[in-house]
Amino acid sequence: MADALAAHAPQFDDAEQQRTASNLGIWIFLATEILFFGVLFAAYAITRVRFPDAFAAASRLTNLPLAGTNTAVLLTSSLTMALGVHAAQHGARRAVVGWLSLTVALGCAFLAIKAVEYRLDYLEHLVPTLDFRYAGPQADQVELFFYMYFFITAVHGLHVLIGIGCIATIAVMAARNAFSPDYFTPIDVTGLYWHLVDVIWLFVFPILYLISRS
């Protein structure tokens, strides 16, 4: 069965051409993702430069322990994803399924922790539109920070959710023996996507939680 799937799609000349095309395709897709998030980073940076004090005060209200834990969780999930790709290169089917499942579990843990964090934010009256109260100066700009905080983390969370779905799918495919050391492109490209989602978090985390916090 692995051989049957390893055969290339009809539009390609051979498996090598198909692999090159898939890899180039995912890299271009990742470039579009960077520009997609780039808008948010640019908008955030411009607004932050205009209201440094309000944004510093607001970012002190975010939950660093939970976000720090989440950073560790997501970085670990990138490690398990990389180990899954490595196992796929060596055709270790059970290891592939194991690492991918662990990655899915860590992704879910990230979303669960994020949900707890949102709940705590809500209890502290930090959710604009629903319940926002802030007594200090520049309350409007603090509210703008939280609008951006929720929007950026929600868009990122959506990408995590999509990643979990993709990884779960290829884990099931791997369990059904769909891959071989000659053909594991879906694992490879899903891994690249997952790492990008992780890298984006590595920018989201410091700009929202860390800058001028102390």
Next chain:
Amino acid sequence: MNSASIASEENYLSSGWNWWAWLTTLDHKRIGILYTITITLLFGIGGAAAAMIRLDLLTPNSQLVSVETYNKLFTMHGVIMVWFFLIPSIPATLGNFLVPMMVGARDLAFPRLNLASWYLFVGGALFTIYALLAGGVDTGWTFYAPYSTTFSTSQVFAAATGVFIAGFSSILTGLNFVVTIHSMRAPGMTWFRLPLFIWAMYATSLILVLATPVLAMTLMLMGMERIFGIGVFDPALGGDPLLFQHLFWFYSHPAVYIMVVPAMGVASEIISCFCRNPIFGYRFMAYAMLAIAAFGFLVWGHHMFVSGQSAFAGTVFSLLTFLVSVPSAIKVFNWTATLYKGHVTFHAPMLYALGFVGLFTIGGLTGLFLASLGLDVHMHDSYFVVAHFHYIMVGAAVMAFFGGMHFWWPKVTGRMYPEGWARFSAILTFTGFNLTFFPQFILGYLGMPRRYPVYPPEFQAWNVLSSAGASLLVFGYILPLIYLLWSLRYGERAPANPWGAKGLEWETASPPPSENFHATPLVSEEAYAYARSESPHG
């Protein structure tokens, strides 16, 4: 080449002729046709809105429609024509059909993604049509904040959602083309043997892939601000409405090159073929398109000279905008140099292509007026701007689209179009276009602002001229629709290469077999290796 054997042969049109086969097809040629039908319908809607605008402007007092309706008319005209006709026009139709054939491949790299992009496009179009039927949108196609985010009570969200969804179809098409051109060229098809149409698609795809995500996120922020009051563009919370303009034009200026660079590719193919000369300065032509794509990302601020941008930023953007004219001029000079001592014949595609060059030149040169800081303060938001960008986006891009449609019609359908009618339409379109839009340069220079249904009576003569031209243009666009459809049944059967043109797509049957080539072609000569002595068919 093998014109004798075509008539009875199995081809991509004859295999599996039913609704289901068409709606689930993975064949790039059929997907190109699906796109062609879709954008033709949308062109009809956008064109009807334009016709209403021109009718209303016949009189100074807007006697036909109310002011609110007028706002909705020009908004829908802009939204539909930009995102649902011009952006996909050449890439999604001719590009889809030709990219794999010209590089000698059996299909695009990702056929399923290609079909998905058409469904996304249709989904986006349905949202936008819903917005139209549910009362319309009155923001202008630019969706400027804070009017779009806070004040407009029209269907802004539905229309923006439609554009957002259609954006992903652009991204997927661009991604597919880049990957195909990189990794699926036939043996011997080196980068510098690629037809310039492929270079045009490559440059366009880079813009599609790198600019569209910015629009997507910007529209998402705008929509969220409308619903939840996010505030990024809302001065009340400290947000910045000017930021919306920056982000919007970061996409929408390059979008102009998404429309016109493919047209340059089409014109290069046609001009070279109908003067039997290799393209003059092939490499410069390829580099010029890449340069236009690259510079296109650095000039967005010229839309904001009077928006409160700093004078320094304005100066830099003005300078960079002037730079775009260098590669553009290279292209115009090289097309004309290609004609020099050529064996020129004036078939309909050539008439369209020459029309393209002329209108592109006028559109480009008037762009320099607008790139000048001082002059733009006077011209900004006037009919001069309207005329300028219509010369590029309608004059140039649509002329080339029609030229390409005629040029490759025999290949796509296996039938010849009626040459006499086609030449007549090309001339009619060119005449009608100039009559419609040249008076608008004068109106703009005299001070008539865009987007107003009411104007001082002394502008009426020019407006009547413009509306008269628009009525010619209507016939110029409807005629090809009629005779091209007619030719599907009654047209003469086309040989494999009716024009004696160079390029891999002409070496296979008309219409091509499902897999494009029976054997993978081997490329052993440069693009446009025309010998002077051959004369074209007819």
